[in-house]
Amino acid sequence: MKVVYYDVLENLIKDIKKRITNNVELYSMKHELIIENQKVKYKEIDIDLRSFSKPFFVDNEIELDLSECREDIKNHLIEICTAYTDNELEAIIHKMPILKEYSSKRNKDLKDVAVIWRDHFLEDNIGLLTSFMRMGVKASDILVMDKGDSTKHRKEITATFKKLGFQVELLDNNSLEEKKLLERGTEIIDKFITDRKDKKVLILDDGAIISKILINRKYDNVKAIVELTEMGLRRIKKLDIEELPYPVLNVAKTNLKKFITYKEISNTIFTRTIELLGDEKLAGRTLIQLGYGDLGETLAKRFRQYGVRVSIVDPDIMKLIQAAEEGFITYKTLEEAMKYEKPFIIIGASGEQSISKEVVMMLEDECYVTAGATADLSIFKEFEKEGVKYKFIPKYGTQYEINGKKITVLGNGRSVNLFDSESIPNRAIDIFKAGTLVTANMAIQEEKILNKKLQLDIVNKWIEDSKILELYYDLYLAKK
Ligand SMILES: NC(=O)c1ccc[n+]([C@@H]2O[C@H](COP(=O)([O-])OP(=O)(O)OC[C@H]3O[C@@H](n4cnc5c(N)ncnc54)[C@H](O)[C@@H]3O)[C@@H](O)[C@H]2O)c1
Incomplete structure (x- = not known):
């Protein structure tokens, strides 16, 4: 060997x-x-x-x-x-200068802190987690949990996290449906927190699965939860409980993520889709996009700039008016759109189960479907359970035989930008990771004044006060 x-x-x-x-x-x-x-x-x-x-x-x-x-x-x-x-580690850290600058100036701020982090195994997260170490968190006090997406260097990153001395575990997105996975995740998290009674524990969560586990448990040493995604915010809002046991800091809808990072996310969904489409012609052909929210708006514009004829579906009337007045063809429902359009591709950007069985049955032969949010594609799991013939082609997607037609889901049924990809360039995501680090740090520094509720304004203020935006502007955008 x-x-x-x-x-x-x-x-x-x-x-x-x-x-x-x-x-x-x-x-x-x-x-x-x-x-x-x-x-x-x-x-x-x-x-x-x-x-x-x-x-x-x-x-x-x-x-x-x-x-x-x-x-x-x-x-x-x-x-x-x-x-x-x-x-290689030095190269990754060198390409994330904002994280490095912020953490180097505060090298004792987090010395009594332990971190539970659940997200994608992407290189940029090596930059984030080594910054926690630079600020005083011991490697043995970092628990990393893999969300389960098949990102390009997942194997290398898993081995690197072990080399750095972190506890490495899997807490897959599917654990919300699979009781055993959730129970195992709960046990690991419980042991990590109870073994560290002398530490302040910070949770960084992507999708609120850890929040769901912690919501009915009260640990005095857990100081705050930092939620990174819109999907996670929706799950927390649905919990429908009077008071959250911990402050939950909303990084998902900060001005930083909305105005800077969503553009980078859209770029990667766009480029990854084009790469996977391979020999297909795009210019002049029809794409139906589901959702014109923060993600959908920039994504639709990327495809339109490429010459694709983009139609938008969104049940929110304000979003629909906005899309129509920005020149898109718009529909209130996908069923209605299918009466007038013959799309060669449908892209989900809503985070809801937006594609119905009836619509898939109506698609033409050799059509494509993909998404920037896993939930949009959930109907295909139902097709699989019902015994529809399908084949997964590595590095490409799943081909389904439905109603005598070949329908291809590009990627692996999850967000396409994370499929066999490193997603956003490290230099471009550095500012978002730095915003996450600022939030985590400030949650500890201002622990005593934080309310146990979902909070956005204070996170925007912390990020603004930290001056990382100025640093970003001076590094990449200011005329020199
Ligand atoms: N892949 C990634 O890296 C990535 C990054 C950011 C966000 N996301 C995910 O993308 C999803 C959307 O995020 P967002 O911040 O744009 O949310 P958002 O709430 O701003 O926008 C979602 C839009 O979808 C619309 N919508 C709801 N149900 C719909 C349906 N059935 N058909 C069509 N449209 C529908 C809503 O009205 C809304 O306008 C979330 O699940 C989020 O977690 C993925």
């Missing part, structure tokens, strides 16, 4: 000494490493970059032949090779 270490030999030896054993010898004439008497042949090979942020100073890589070494050493070496090297 062969694996590649994405850096020079000298750094590989350092990593082996740090993570496996000091008992390692180099025999360069024979191209061999002897690790605890086990022989590992190596070969220097040409560079092959794999991370989203490219390291600057790698001049070659090392291919290791593990065929002759003991199982435990082999497994350690696989882990070392899968995790990002220090060089």
Whole structure:
């Protein structure tokens, strides 16, 4: 078996000494490493970059032949090779200068804090979580929970989180429907919090699954929940309880996310859809988009700029008027739109179960469906349960045979921008991650004045006061 270490030999030896054993010898004439008497042949090979942020100073890589070494050493070496090297980590952190600047100036602010974080395993989150460490959080006090999307470097990022010393677990989106998954997640979270009675625990949640778990439990050491998505806000509002047990800080609808980050999200949904459409022609053809909210508005405009004929469906009359007055063809329902349009693609951007069985039955042969929000595609799970013939094609999507026609769901039935992708460039998402860090930090600094309710205004104020927006403007936009 062969694996590649994405850096020079000298750094590989350092990593082996740090993570496996000091008992390692180099025999360069024979191209061999002897690790605890086990022989590992190596070969220097040409560079092959794999991370989203490219390291600057790698001049070659090392291919290791593990065929002759003991199982435990082999497994350690696989882990070392899968995790990002220090060089790759440095490149990621270097590309997120706002996070670095904010956290470096506050290096003791979070020294009594533990963090539970649930989100996508994307490189940018390495930037965020190492910033918590820079501010004083110990690696062993960070629990990371994977949302389950098949992002491009998920395997590497999982190994990197382990290398950094975090507790790494899975709390998949599906756990809301699967009781056993939710119970396991609950146990892990409960143990993490109760083992850290001397720490203030901060929760960063994407989709309110942790909030749902915590809402009926009162832990004195949990200080706040930071919610990152619109979907999470909707789930919290539906909980319908008089008082939340913790302050919930709404980062999902901050001015920062609305006016800066949503544009980047739309860019990635747009580019990922185009990549997956492959040889299809787009200009002049009809796309129906479901939802003209914060996400939908920018997304529709991206497709229109590309020459696509975009029709909008939204049940909210104000959104419908806005879309119509901005020149889109509009409909109150998808059923109505289907009477007048023959779309070659439907895109969900509502976060609701917006596509019905009847509509899918009406689609033409070789039509595509995709979404920026998983809930929009939920009807396809029902088709699968009913025994409709389908085939998942890796790196592309699922082809369904429905009503004698081939309908392709691009991606894996979840948000398309996260499918086999790193989504938003690290430099572009840096400001949003910094906004999240500011919110988490301020939740601790201003713990005593926070109300136990869903809060947005104070988060906008903290972000404004932190001056990270000025930093962003000066870095990328100001005329120099
Ligand atoms: N993929 C990503 O990276 C990503 C990023 C941000 C948001 N999201 C998700 O995208 C979804 C939308 O987010 P948003 O911030 O734009 O929300 P929003 O509330 O601003 O907009 C949603 C819009 O959809 C409309 N809508 C509701 N039901 C509909 C239906 N059946 N058909 C058509 N339209 C319908 C609403 O009236 C509203 O105008 C959420 O689920 C959010 O979590 C995904």
